[in-house]
Structures are given as C-alpha cells and as structure tokens.
Amino acid sequence: MLDLGGVEARRRRRRVRAFEAAVFVPVLLALALLATLFFDVITDSFSWQVIAPHNSGRSFAFAEGFAFHRTWENVVRLELLAQGRTPEEVDALLADPEARRLFAARNRVELMPWVDGLPLRWLVTSSRDDHVADLPLFEGVGRRRELLASAEPGQVVLLNAWLDWSFFLKNASRSPAMAGLLPALVGSLMLIALVILLAVPLGVGTAVYLEEYAGDTPFSRLVELNLSNLAGVPSVVYGILGLSVFVRLLGLGPVILAGALTLTLLVVPVVVVAAREAIRSVPDSLRQAAYGLGATRSQVVFRVVLPGAVSGITTGVILAVARALGETAPLLVIGAAAFVPRPPAGPLSPFTAIPIQVYNWVSENDVEFTHVASAAIVVLLLVLGVLYSLAFYLRRRYESRW
C-alpha cells in the first residue's frame, strides 16, 4: 500500500492541493466582496451631471464668510452690505425674526465651487441651478460625447465629486446639492468624546476589579455571566433600554447625552474584554516585585499593572470607538432626529450622527441623495479604516511586549 513518490502519492498530493484551492475560494470571495463594496461606494460618490446654472448674487471668498454655525448670518450680512444697505439696517433686519424668516424663505446661502482662483465661494441666491440629468460615473464616461452634444446652450456637463471640501462644511438640506455632513460630523464627534469619557473608566474599572480585586466570588461570576450575555444582546435592544431609561425615565429627551449613554452601555463589554486580556498579560513577577517594595494594592494597579497594560487597553478603546461610530439602530430607536439643520451646540441638543445621516439619505429614495449618502459612507469608512489599522498595529506591537 505504501507507495511514496509513486502514482498513488501523486494522486493524494493533487487531491490535497485541489482541496486547498477549494477552501481558499471563500476567503477570496469575502475579500472580493469587501473590495467591491469599497469600489462601489467610491464610484457612487461621483456622478456626471448636466446643469443649467443660474448665476445670481455675488460671491464671497470662503474665509470671509465662514463662521461655524453662524455662517448663514455672516454671509447674509456681507450680501446686504454689498447691496448698499447701512450696517444699522442690516442689524435691524437680522434682529427681527419675521424679516429674517422672509429673507430665509426667499434666499439661500450656498457654498459653491469657485470658477476662477480660490476653491470655494459663498453665494446668496434666490434661484438654484437646475440639475437636468445625473449619470453614474462609468455610464457618463461612455456617453460623454452624446451628453455634450445634447446639452442645450447655457447647460454645463460636469463631473461632480460629491465628496469635496464643501461637503464637510455644509449643513443639512432638503436639496441634495446643498446637503452636507457638518451637523452629523459634529454630532458623531461629540458622541464619541462622551462615549470615551464614560466607557473607559467604567470598562477599565470593571476589568481591574475582576482581575485584581475580586477573586472567584459569586458576584464576580455574576458579572462575568452578564458581560458574556450582554455581548450577544442585539444593539437595537440597547436602543430600547436607552429610550426607556435615559430618554423617558430620566427625561433627557432624544439628545446627544442620551445617545452617548446608550452607546456606552453597548461598548463597555468590548473595553472590559480587551482590558482584562491586557491586564492578565502583565506578568505576575512585576506585581510581586512591587509588593516586595512595599507598594499597596492600588499603587500596584496604578503604577505597575495599568501602565503595563496600556497599549492593550488602548486597542480595546479604539475598537469600542469604531463600534460606536458605526452604530445606527440604537440611535434611531432613541430618536436621533431625522433632520438637524445645524451642528448641535452641546450634549443636551438634539442630534444626528454620520450613520443616521446615511440611513436618512438612502431612505430619501432619490438618486442624487444616494451620491450624498455614498460620500458620507466614504468618510465613515476612511475613519474606520484608520482606527482599525491603528488597532492592528498596536496589537502586533504589544504582542511581542513581554
């Protein structure tokens, strides 16, 4: 039977190689799907558009007009002054709510690409460019000649990159061309800042308690059982918890703080798991040495264990932040607002976040809004990509630590 190097052995080797190829295919499929997803989202954030521009109003340099969430007032002031009104008249108009409302109803402040020179300009306009047609990137390349030939006089064919600098600075809008990410970006940043502030002490505290203080008590076993089960609770159920407790019971309403508290409960188990692993990897000899030098338990924890575990904990926190950044369902359930015109002012403002915006823009069922959604997705995926690479790098460095 044993026939090494013979026909039988060759046949066996061939079969193993065929099997290896067969189990490699799913890996390729998964990576291909990931690549297709990135490719699709990026190409979707470009489109060919036929536009009939209305060039009304004056242009102001970007730096001149931008004033964070007071940009609208600032640009309107510039426009009115340029129309020849006195500063007193302008102040009076802006201070009168009714006059403001009328002006805002008839005019819009838009951020446009600058035609010559600087990249961006502000424009106060009463009419909007008509978007005559919108074609996907590749279809537009194929039909470019046809598009140029069929464009009527005054119409422009251009490649619109929906993800440009203005996308980060524009507020929400009912019109896709003017919709931007600013409120969602600020909302997400505030959420993440609060989540870090809350989840890091809670998660690391739990890990230190379980690893350094508790030992094997019924309470610590209960905590462990809870942690492993909480990791399996669907995130939408956390949304219901947040809705019942933070929004209704504590009366916070659907504000950033309520969202951050909900996400904190969601990501604490992630931090705990990573922190415990990191704490466990600090060798016992270090603890014994510290005790031998007369250190108290909390001195050992704060001067020996935590400094030794910091890169592992950081990895966990990065993964938790990545998770919180992409979570949509719990925020939708607690009532993140569908339309937030301006960046939130503080933790007690109604808010939106990047994934919520993506959901709302996709739900608009409008081809131009899908481009806006994919621009937001590109931003989200870029940030997540940076976070995951950072975690990957930190983990590799810390693996070889002790």
Place this chain on the structure above:
Amino acid sequence: MRALLLACAALSVLTTFGVVAALVGETAAFFADPAVTFGEFFTSTRWTPLFADKSFGILPLLSGTFLVTAIALAVGVPLGLASAVYLSEFAPPGRRRRVTGLLELLAGVPTVVLGYFALLFVTPLLQRVIPGLNLFNALSAGLVMGFMILPTVSSISTDAMQAVPSSLRQAAYGLGATKVQLIFRVVLPAALSGIVASVVLAMSRAVGETMIVSLAAGQRPLFTFDARETIATMTSFIVQAATGDQPAGSLASRSLYAVAATLFAITLLLNLASQLVVRRYRERYE
C-alpha cells in the same frame, strides 16, 4: 478604591436588569390590553399595529426574521467554515494574520453601509438574473448578511481548530492520513464544539441585525417564505415603530416592546446555547 471598582463592575449587572425591566414592564402592559391576547400574538398571521385596523400576530415578523437568517446562515456558515479551514490548516502565519485583519475589517463595516450595498448594488444585480424580485427583498438582505456573519464564523472556528493539539495531527500523519483526511477525521471533529458555538453565535447576530434588513428587505410584515418578497423582521419593525411618532404608552408603542422582548428572549437563548455547547462538549487537552 475597591468600592468604586465594584460599582463599575455592578454596571453590567444593572444593564441587564435595566433591559429586562424595561422590556417586561411595557410587554406586560401590552398583554394586559383587552385588544391583545396571547393566542393571537403567537398564532395570527397578521401584524398591523400601526394601522387603524390593528392586529397583533407576530408570526409574519418571525417568518421574515427566519427567512433572512436562514439565507445568511446558508451563505455565511459554509464560506466561514471553509475560510477557517484555509486559515488554520493551509495559510502560512504571515498570510493568516493579514487575512484575519482584512476579515476583521469586513466585520467592522457598519451594517448601515452593508444595507446601502445590499439595496443599491446587490439588488439591482440580482434583478437582472431573477425575474419578479422586489426592490426590497429578503434575498439580497440575507446574502449580504451572510458576508456580515462570515468573519464571526471564521474567526471563532479558526481559534477552535488551532486549539487542536499537534500531537493529534502528528498521530494522524503517522497513521498515513492525507491532509484532507486529517482535516475531516481529526481536526473538524475535535473542534466541533467551537464550530457549533460559532454558528449559534452567528445565528444570534443575524437574528438581531437591524440596519441591513431595514434598508434592503423592506418594512412589510408578510407571512411568507418566498425570498423575493418584501418582508419585515422583528428588528426592522422596531426601527419602523420607533422612528414613526408613536406616543409613549399607546398600544402601538407597547407592541414595539413586546416584539423587542421576543427578540431578546430568542437571542438570549441562542447565546446561552452557544455557551452551553462550549462548556459541555469541549474536548480538554492537556
């Protein structure tokens, strides 16, 4: 110091308590309403709590959840297991680490992005092949969800296969086994508890997944097992009911809690089952 740390640790217990309390209170109020009966809830095939003509049969939501989950498992489990076999048994360590990193990236793609991808890329592609495929359908949501759970299945199964001691492998080779025989007769049986646990965990994730179904599968509770249809799942109903303006305390708002309680119970059972499998059937190697 100790008390402070204990308070941190108690938070996880409080969270579970909070979830259960929130769900039980409103769910009890839901069933206390004269318009609702237990029998109807579990047997009726009409779910219309947001309409004027209300009916509360959860079966359409269960069938929708089951349909999408089944498709996801049919895609994600074989692909995930095969990837695990490749990563554990064939890939050189450097490549294993890189591919695992990329799969983690796939697992880290926010599900709202996967929902976008299912609705705007996969569905149009499938519509060219499958006639009668609705714009919102269970099929593309399930397919994309399969790729969402693939990394879960793959990473836990890889760990389980890696834990099979090399003495067993050497013994099999010594008996003249090929690598394929080794995998099917030694590694997979020895790693079975980890593999089963990974599948159950993946199932629980698929049942609880919200954004892919909300965006790509639609929001129409329909008692069907036809994957081309627009359906609703428990999770997509929760999002639909919570984003519409249901006044707190209304029957429609309470129905949301009843659905969430059912969802919570199902995923809890699945998680406990996966832990039990690991504890009961794990082969211990010294």
